[in-house]
Amino acid sequence: MKEKKIDIEEIGEVVFVKSKRAKFARITIKPGGVVRVTVPSLMPVNYAKKFVEEKKSWILKHIEQQNEKIGPKKEFDENSEFKTQTRKLEIYRVDSAKLQSKVSSSRIQILVPKFIDIYKEEVQDFIRNTIIEAWRKEAKELLPIRTKELANIHGLDFVSVTIRNTTSRWGSCSFHNKINLSLHLMKLPVHLQDYVILHELAHTIHKHHQPTFWYFLDTLTNGKAKLLDKELKQFSTKSF
Numbered sequence: 001m002k003e004k005k006i007d008i009e010e011i012g013e014v015v016f017v018k019s020k021r022a023k024f025a026r027i028t029i030k031p032g033g034v035v036r037v038t039v040p041s042l043m044p045v046n047y048a049k050k051f052v053e054e055k056k057s058w059i060l061k062h063i064e065q066q067n068e069k070i071g072p073k074k075e076f077d078e079n080s081e082f083k084t085q086t087r088k089l090e091i092y093r094v095d096s097a098k099l100q101s102k103v104s105s106s107r108i109q110i111l112v113p114k115f116i117d118i119y120k121e122e123v124q125d126f127i128r129n130t131i132i133e134a135w136r137k138e139a140k141e142l143l144p145i146r147t148k149e150l151a152n153i154h155g156l157d158f159v160s161v162t163i164r165n166t167t168s169r170w171g172s173c174s175f176h177n178k179i180n181l182s183l184h185l186m187k188l189p190v191h192l193q194d195y196v197i198l199h200e201l202a203h204t205i206h207k208h209h210q211p212t213f214w215y216f217l218d219t220l221t222n223g224k225a226k227l228l229d230k231e232l233k234q235f236s237t238k239s240f
Contacts, residue, residue, distance in 0.1 A: 003015060003016070003017050003018075003207070003208040003209065003210070004016045004045055004207075005172070005173075005174075005175075005207065006045070006049055007172065007174065007180075008049070008052060008053060008056075010056060010060060011035055011052070011056060011059055011060065011063075011168060012035075012166050012168040012169055012172065012180075013035075013168075013169055013172035013180075014035045014036075014037060014049075014052055015034065015035065015036045015037065015209075016037045016039055016045055016048055016049075017036065017037070017038050017039065018039050018040070018041045018043075019038050019039070019040070019041065020041045022038045022039060022040045022041070023040060024040065025037060025038070025039050025040070025043060025048050025051050026038045027052065027055060027058075027059065029059065029062050029063060034168075034169060035052070035059055035063075035168070037051075037052055063167075063168055073124070073128075073240070074240060075119060075124060076089070076091060076110075076118075076124060076127045076128075077091065077118050077119070078091045078092060078093055078112075078118070082131070084108070084131070084134050084135060084138055084186060085138055085142070085186055085190075086105075086106065086138055086141075086142075087103070087104075087105075087106055087107055087108050087134050087138070088106065088107055088108065089107075089108045089110070089131065090107055090108065090109050090110070091109075091110045091112060091118075091127070092109070092110070092111050092112070093112055093113075093114045093118075094111045094112065094113060094114065095113070095114060096111060096113050097113060098113065099111065099112060099113065099116070099123065099126050101126070101130040103130065103133055103134045103137060108130060108131060108134045110126070110127050110130060128240065131240075132165070132183070135183045135184065135186040135187070136163065136165065136183045138186050139163045139181065139182075139183040139185060139186050140163050142186075143161060143163060143181050143185060143193070143197070144161040144163075146193070146194070146197060147161050147179060147181075147197050147200075147201070148161075150194065150197055150198060150201060151201055154198075154201065154220055156201045156204055156205070157177065157204060158173075158177045158178070158179050158201065158204055159176060159177045159178045159179075160178050160179065161179045161180075161181060162178065162179070162180050162181070163180075163181055163182075163183050164180055164181070164182060164183065165182070165183055165184075166180065166182040166183075166184070166237070167182070167184065167237040167238055168237070169182065169237070170182050170184070170185055170188075170196045170232070170237065171185070171196050171197070171199065171200045172200065172203075173200040173201075173203035173204060173207075175207065177204045179197075179200045179201070181196070181197070181200070182237055184237040184238075187235065187237075187239070187240060188232075188235055191228075192228065192231060192232055192235070195221060195225075195228040195229070195232060196232070198217065198220045198221060199217060199229075201220070202216050202217045202220060214226070
């Protein structure tokens with residue numbers, strides 16, 4: 001059985017696994033939006049990739065359905081206490097004609113006109129989108145530096161770090177050791193951010209999830225790889 005990871009637009013990283021037992025290509029969507037495709041051993045991967053692209057709408061729909069099981073979205077108002085890793089949310093009711101926002105080095109400011117119902121969906125979406133922009137800034141400020149630090153500590157090499165608004169997975173590592181990290185990592189406790197980064201750095205050596213990968217990741221996490229992976233599954237890129 002061989003495993004190959006391919007980045008597919010909109011979906012993100014898809015894991016293709018060849019199996020002698022498989023008669024047809026089969027798509028499985030695992031918790032966290034991980035897309036796994038079991039492929040007959042004689043089927044070319046390019047053909048399997050085309051099959052996935054044809055099923056893109058179905059895949060995205062089922063990932064969204066999984067995410068909807070997380071629970072109701074958090075509502076925000078002027079009394080909400082919410083902090084990101086480096087910024088504090090501040091919501092003010094003001095005498096203005098439109099919604100406004102500003103993300104500074106330490107604050108996320110939202111100005112909501114007094115005549116607007118703050119609980120309306122479009123207002124809540126505006127607040128959430130502003131918080132996501134703050135997370136994007138923080139991710140770009142912190143994650144590339146932390147990736148370099150962890151790589152240096154463990155003597156690992158990578159080509160680049162790209163921050164994306166990916167909701168299908170926390171991160172990925174390409175065949176050429178280009179690391180992609182979701183801005184939604186900023187929702188996680190710092191020790192789980194480090195775990196995701198170490199997970200992707202481990203893929204610079206092992207391009208699969210076979211036992212040798214987990215053994216190597218254990219050496220990077222003081223024997224806690226499976227424990228941290230289990231803890232990570234309690235979070236979702238979509239929960240908030």
